[in-house]
Amino acid sequence: MTPGARSPGRAAAFVRFALRRLAEMAATLLGASFAIFGAMYLAPGNPADFLLSGRAATPAALKALDAHYHLNEPFVEQYLRWLGQMLHGDFGRSIEYRTPVAALLGARLPTTLLLVGMALVMVLVFGLVLGWISAVRGGAVDSTILVATTFAVGTPSFVAAILLQGLFSVELHWFPSGGSGSGPGQLLWHLTLPALALALYLIGLLARVTRSAMLEALDHEHVTVARSRGVPERQVIRRHVFRNSLGTVLTMGGLIVSTLVVCTVLVESAFSVDGIGQLLDLSTTTKDFPVVQAISLIIVALFMGVNLLVDLVHPLVDPRVALGTRSVAG
Amino acid sequence: MSDTAQSDPARLDPARLETVLDIQRLRLRLPRTARPVLDGVDLTVGTRETVALVGESGSGKTLTARSVLRLLPPGATTEGAVLVEGQDVLSMAPRRLRELRSGAVAMVFQDPRAAVNPLRRVGDFLTEGVRLGGGRGRAEATERAAAMLESVGLEPAALRQYPGELSGGMLQRVVIAAALMGGPRLLLADEPTTALDVTTQAEVVALLGQVRQRFGTGLLFVTHDLGLAAAISDRVYVMYGGRIAETGAAADLFSRPRHPYTAALLASTPRLDGPRTRLAAIEGRPPDLRAPLPGCAFAARCPLATALCSEQNPRQLPVAGRADHLVACHHSDRLEGSTLHG
């Protein structure tokens, strides 16, 4: 603990740290993109055969392939050219649909964003609240929530999707069982069940993590001190128990977002929602590799980006955290 | 240790002062124990008095102090009364209790690093009691916080800092300043110097003395350190096994102890002056809470113990000639006439 760290020094250290993490992220992205690019060489035979996968090898098709992959050049050059194009937003052409991948993605992106957004809100609200209640109330309430979250964490998103569909859609007719409706109001209603299916597992996880962090924080002396000074109990919990647990919760941010995004593949398929997840499923089945590559790269980049954000925000939430360490204790 | 306490003009005859704290026959039971963890504690503190509560760990001294703020362990049941300025803390309504906690009574805790939330600024810590418990406005509270910081010798700039940026001694001063925020009439200090190094200990003790003088508060000083208690307090309570073993004026107790436990404690305190002797530790351990204790709590370790001691719990009786010196021992007369070099 350095007494009286000066502000200019702290800001400079922060900038240095941010730059270093950015560089690390770039390096990892580079490695990941290499893996994503190189995957097509894993298949037996030559890449062009694999990419076409039984479709007609027309001159037009081959030309389209070449424009994106430059298959006649040396391997490293291929990769660099491909990477350069990706970075510029040129994601190539879908072999199946013969349209630019970027256009395909763009059309579906809003739906998936909305779905993930809704799910994220559900995860944060239900997860934090359930964890709080569980930690503070204890007793039977705690046991009930604990059992419920145990099962939530054992429920994959596609199972949740099917069960929710069965109960709330087919049986009770409260929600539609698929599609994305027409118009924004309909969209929200259509996406409610999918968002819940996406969120369920993570709600259970976040509730447990929050509960555990808050239980630990409840033991700390400064909580008793606050009570001893007349601070009302709810404020004590909010300002000293919950607040001190946020650091731990924050470190889960990357996992939560990446799980949400990846699981859209399952949920959108189950509910026939025309988002990016469904596209990934379709293009994997039809071996439309450029699409698979593009979506994979985006997901990885998103994951890294969120992790970076978490790392940068963490010192703000917990001033004790030295820049660069992800401490567990709240 | 300096002898400023001897010449302290604030050390007046307790009988003429107002009583700010009056603990009457306090009994505290915890679940799954065979005997009460506090067993009939009587204790008073007057305004402007410094009273020391001395005992080893497990004696119940911290619990006694915490009960004044009704900071009881979960599941605890109580008998008796803890009167602060005439009102019983144990049966107070919650709102009145909050007022008391944010005003009349304040506690200085042992480990400042643990007592202050490391994620919130010092200013937040100082003002939260009077703002959230006492309903004062933010501006008013911040002003007062700055004033309190100055009275403990710190810069108001510390308000914006995080606890991690302050040293242990500075942080303990912050804790003391925070205790003063509500204008308390009674300060409870729970081993406030144990977590600090010796130099800082002296500073903190001096500070507490100044504070007491300046603001006219009563001080209940809980400690295991006899030397410290002797130096700063007017009166002393010695506690063992959840019961008060002996109580009296500080000088009296330490020069002429009447309870074998007090005598043993004194004998085991290392001294810098005088001949070097073997460090005499007290054999044995404090009594287990899971066993009932019909007799004297100290009987198992007491060199003067007889069969009577294991059967009958001695009552507190005044020592011959001194009405304010009480001792709970069947055989305290055996110690009469012996003095320890004080």
Place this chain on the structure above:
Amino acid sequence: MTADLTTDRAADPATDRTAALVRRPVLTRIRTTHGPLYLACVVFVALITAVALFAPWLAPHDPNAVDLGNALAGPSGIHPLGVDASGRDTLSRLIVGARTSLLGPLGVVLVSTVAGVAVGAAAGWYGGWLDSLLSRSSELALAFPGLLLAILIVSVYGQGLPAPVIALGVAYLPYVSRLTRSLVLAERERPYVEAYQVQGHSGPQILVRHVIPNIAPVVLAQSTINFGYALIDLAGLSFLGLGVPALTPDWGQMVFDGETAIQQGYPLSAVLPCAAIVLTVVAFNVVGEHWADRVARRESHE
């Protein structure tokens, strides 16, 4: 507050080995007062493993026998759990499906544990440039959520279990290797290691004969929990039609088949495989957590 806080706080006072466990959010500890829950889960794990092992002898009917005339019938004497949309006996499919549904995750756990321990132990023991190299490379795998890597591989190799199993094994490897590495780092400081070195045993010998067996309980506890994750991921793949080949009974596949059944108002053939998946994952999680807990507590008592 009646929570048994010792179990909930077991992670922190112990060495940083359990801190490494938390990086992959290990589900927080269930209190030991849930003794009966733990026992029930152990029994279930044993039961389901037995079912998977003896599946061909246990299944009353051929799981692939189609009988369209009897589609979506409810439970009856011949078909205790009913039939699915193609008239196939649900009970038989569940039993035979247990094989593939459990075999896949087992493969994932084997790959990730063996490779992860090898990588982590080498990195932790030898340190230096080897450590940097191994750690950096395994960090790369961390960039890929498991399911994504599996999907990527399946898009190259098509349907079939071996490819995604290896892909998931690679995706989980860094969690195992990081845990192993920090455990090995801690073990290396222990006196018995130096004692063996002085006696002339070589590094790899000590590592394999003594260090790894000592850290095995913690690693195995984590692997048991990873089993649950792998089950979820693989079943999801099968649900998408990207995992097991089309005609193999598999719980994930059964959930997919059951979707039409649900929409026609006959939920049983969908709900049952869902229940099978959830119960199995929960059971493995509880058992794994309990072991991890016990090991952590044993450490903090040493």
